[in-house]
Amino acid sequence: MSALIDVILPVFIVLGFGYISVWQGYFSEALVEALMKFAQAFALPCLLFLAISNLDLAQSFHFGLLFSYYAAAVICFLIGLIGARVLFGRDWEDCVVIGFVALFSNSVLLGLPITQRAYGDSALEANFAIIALNAPICYTLGITAMEIARNRGAALSALPRKVFGAVFKNALIVALAFGFALNLSGMTLPQVITDAVEMTSRAALPVALFGLGGILYRYRPEGDMRTILFAVSLSLVVHPAFTFALGGWYDLSTSEMRSAVITGAMAPGVNAYLFADMYGRAKRVAASAVLIATSLTILTAWGWLAVLP
Numbered sequence: 001m002s003a004l005i006d007v008i009l010p011v012f013i014v015l016g017f018g019y020i021s022v023w024q025g026y027f028s029e030a031l032v033e034a035l036m037k038f039a040q041a042f043a044l045p046c047l048l049f050l051a052i053s054n055l056d057l058a059q060s061f062h063f064g065l066l067f068s069y070y071a072a073a074v075i076c077f078l079i080g081l082i083g084a085r086v087l088f089g090r091d092w093e094d095c096v097v098i099g100f101v102a103l104f105s106n107s108v109l110l111g112l113p114i115t116q117r118a119y120g121d122s123a124l125e126a127n128f129a130i131i132a133l134n135a136p137i138c139y140t141l142g143i144t145a146m147e148i149a150r151n152r153g154a155a156l157s158a159l160p161r162k163v164f165g166a167v168f169k170n171a172l173i174v175a176l177a178f179g180f181a182l183n184l185s186g187m188t189l190p191q192v193i194t195d196a197v198e199m200t201s202r203a204a205l206p207v208a209l210f211g212l213g214g215i216l217y218r219y220r221p222e223g224d225m226r227t228i229l230f231a232v233s234l235s236l237v238v239h240p241a242f243t244f245a246l247g248g249w250y251d252l253s254t255s256e257m258r259s260a261v262i263t264g265a266m267a268p269g270v271n272a273y274l275f276a277d278m279y280g281r282a283k284r285v286a287a288s289a290v291l292i293a294t295s296l297t298i299l300t301a302w303g304w305l306a307v308l309p
Contacts (some may be wrong), residue, residue, distance in 0.1 A: 008301050011113045014206055015038065015294070032214030036270075037212055042107060043204035045175030046197045051128040052179030054168035061129050064250030068128050069260045072242035077103040078233045079139065088227050090145055090282070092149040097282035098227065100142040101289045106269035107131050108172075109208045110294070115262050119255070126259035132180075135173050135271075137237025146279055150232075209216065215270055216291050224285050232293045236300045240265035244307075254309050259288060265304045267293035 043077040081099035086092045090098065105111065108131060115127050182189070189197075243264040247257045268290050276286035 008114060008117075008298055008305075010117065011110065011209060011296045011308075012298055015213035015216075018210040018215075019217050020213075021210075022214040022217040027214055028206065029214070029218065032211050035207055036211040036215060039204060039208035041208055043170045043200050045171050047178040047201040047204040048128070048172060049129065049175040050194075050201055051124070052132055052176055052198060053182040055128055055179075055183060056123060057239040061132075062126075062252075062256060064247070064252055065129060065256045065260055066125055066133065068243050068246035068250055068252060069264060070133070070241050071246055073105070073138070073266055074101050074141065075242055076239045079238065080231060080234050081145070083225065087230070090227070093146065093279065094282040094285070096146045096149050097286055098231050099145070099266045099281065100138070101231040101272045101286050102196050102239065103142065103273045104134075104138045104268050104275070105239065105263055105266040107134050107204070107266060108267065109212050110266040110297060110301075111259075111263040113205050114211065114266075115259055116307055118262070119258060123258060126256045127263060129261065130152075130263050132176050135170055135176075138271075139170070139275075142275055149290055150279075182301060190205045207244070212270065212294075216294060218287075224288070227285050227293060229287045232296065235268050235289070235293050236265060236296055240300075240304055256281065258308050261308055262301065263302055265297070265300055267297045 014158040016031065022029060022032055068123070075176055077099040079099075080102035081095045084095040107127070112124065112127055112131075115123055123189045171296065188194075244257070244261050252260065268286075270290060272282070273286045273290050274282045
């Protein structure tokens with residue numbers, strides 16, 4: 001019970017503040033979108049840039065850690081894609097979106113604060129290693145699958161350019177790239193720049209959580225409930241379960257296992273809805289899955305915290 005009260009509830013209370021503020025009209029949706037723009041385009045990139053630029057790359061990028069997490073994620077993507085086709089008769093483009101919902105965990109807005117509150121700042125190295133590859137791997141897989149589904153029988157020569165362009169328009173990926181460049185170069189930034197970036201990064205998680213709560217207000221569940229619950233179960237149960245099993249097989253350290261499983265157990269991020277919106281497919285499923293899974297994460301995260309060492 002202490003994990004629920006001390007670790008998980010504060011994160012969701014901040015998220016709830018954002019939800020209630022929009023619901024009661026204290027914040028307009030436009031204002032919340034501006035907050036999220038600040039968080040996603042400035043504060044979170046600053047946080048990830050600092051983390052990657054100071055990360056011990058040789059120690060943090062452990063193959064077993066990354067394989068355990070991403071093999072489980074890809075398995076869930078395939079189950080979601082094929083299951084949506086076989087069980088619910090969705091067309092292939094909808095199936096790709098449903099697979100993407102199962103693939104893309106909210107590793108930053110939920111995974112980081114819950115891991116931090118549960119195990120402290122020193123436990124976040126493995127989280128940052130996973131986050132560094134999350135958007136590139138997930139978007140590359142999702143965009144590639146969608147373009148194949150949309151262009152069946154047509155030439156796919158333009159596919160690499162589309163994938164590359166879509167992935168590297170993401171501010172988080174640009175920040176990660178600069179962080180890797182600074183880390184590998186051995187250079188350091190002037191202290192005044194470092195201080196400014198650190199100040200901005202401190203706002204990242206509370207602002208993003210508050211903004212996420214406001215964004216979720218518009219995603220009311222409606223229709224397609226069996227499909228939504230299918231995607232939610234893959235995200236909250238199947239992904240962390242496969243990660244836990246593979247992590248045990250690779251004999252991950254306690255810290256790595258905690259980070260990988262908790263990240264895998266997080267609800268789909270808003271990026272899952274943005275992916276659906278980008279292609280105009282299965283938007284209702286994606287939006288409702290984000291809202292329902294985020295609410296259920298209070299309980300599922302508590303369960304995984306109890307299971308983990």
